[in-house]
Amino acid sequence: MSALDVEALRAELGGRYAAVRVVATTGSTNADLVAAAASTADRTVLIAEEQTAGRGRRTRTWVSPPGSGLYLSVLLRPEGVPLARFGSLALVAGVALVRTARAAGVAASLKWPNDLLAGSSLAKCAGVLAEVADTGPDPAVVVGIGLNVGPLGTAVPAGPGGLPPTSLAQEGGNADxxxxxxxxLAAFDEAESAWRGSGGDLGAAGLLAQYRGACSTLGQRVRVELPDGTDLRGLAVDVDEAGQLVLDVGGGTRTLSAGDVVHVRPTG
Incomplete structure (x- = not known):
């Protein structure tokens, strides 16, 4: 695939972002922006044609072959949003990813907390990683997104959770x-602006209803693997205002944040 035309991208996005940069290769766009957070403006976008050390949640590897996907991170300084709500930006990015896949002609849904599933086989097409950068009194958060766009070939293995990979192209979608x-980036701008304007309240921003409507985890019986090696089984009944998964476990309720879990798998 040809390299991204950064000038055309900037022109189409207009003034939505403070800066949009494209580099040929880097270890991780998230790591780069986290390291430079103290001197980086709000709403700065970094895109890499290739990542050599891409990463996902819980330090997992995100395979990023050159020219076949979108590997990007956005640094945000959401003034007026409590730090405790920064983690819900992963759900905001999920809403933007669903809009993107559907605009490309691909049926898509969200697997809680941060995977985009595509096609009839519900294979993994994208992932999200949100990381807070310690910049003192002016906190920043970096939202990283990896989206498989072109054909994957054999370069991308199944993820640690066992989900097979797919891409927009492999599901018959637009591979541009x-x-x-x-x-x-336009969808993320729209969703993040609503999130920021509501003080990070997913419900008030209208994003929680959208996330719930796109979340294929809801209504499933699932097995949740926990960091201590145990697991939890129950019915996924809701995603709450904080973006946490609510399980019905034997008639009782258990609420889990993304940091509480290793994997979430359907049992049916």
Missing amino acids: RGRAAATL
Whole structure:
């Protein structure tokens, strides 16, 4: 695939972002922006044509072959949003990813907390990682998104959770990376602006209803693997205002944050 046309992307996005940069290769766009957070402006976008050390939740690897996907991070300084709500930006990004996949002609849903599933086989097409950067009194958060766009070949293995990989192209969608980048960043701008304007309240921003409507985890009986090696089984009944998964476990309720779990798998 050809390299992204950064000038065309900037022109299409207009003034939505303070800066949009594209680099040929880097270890991790998230790591780069976290390291530079103290001197980086709010709403700065970094895109890499290739990542050599891409990472996901719980330090998992995100395979990022050159020219086949979108590997990008956005640094945000959401003034007026409590630090405790920064983690819900992963759900905001999920809403933007669903809009992007559907605009490309691909049926998509969300697996809580941070995976985009595509096609009839519900294979993994994208992931999200939100990381807070310690910049003192002016906190920043970096939201990283990896979206498979073109054909994957054999370069991308199944993830640690066992989900097979897929891409927009493999599900019959538009494989134009420039179009996907513009759509994703415009959708994320719209969703993040609503989130920020509501003080990080997903419900007030209208995003919680959208996330719930797209979340295929809801209504499933699931097995949740916990960090201590035990597991929890129950019916996924809701995603709450904080973005936590609510399980019905034997008639009782258990609420889990993304940091509480290793994997969530359907049992049916």
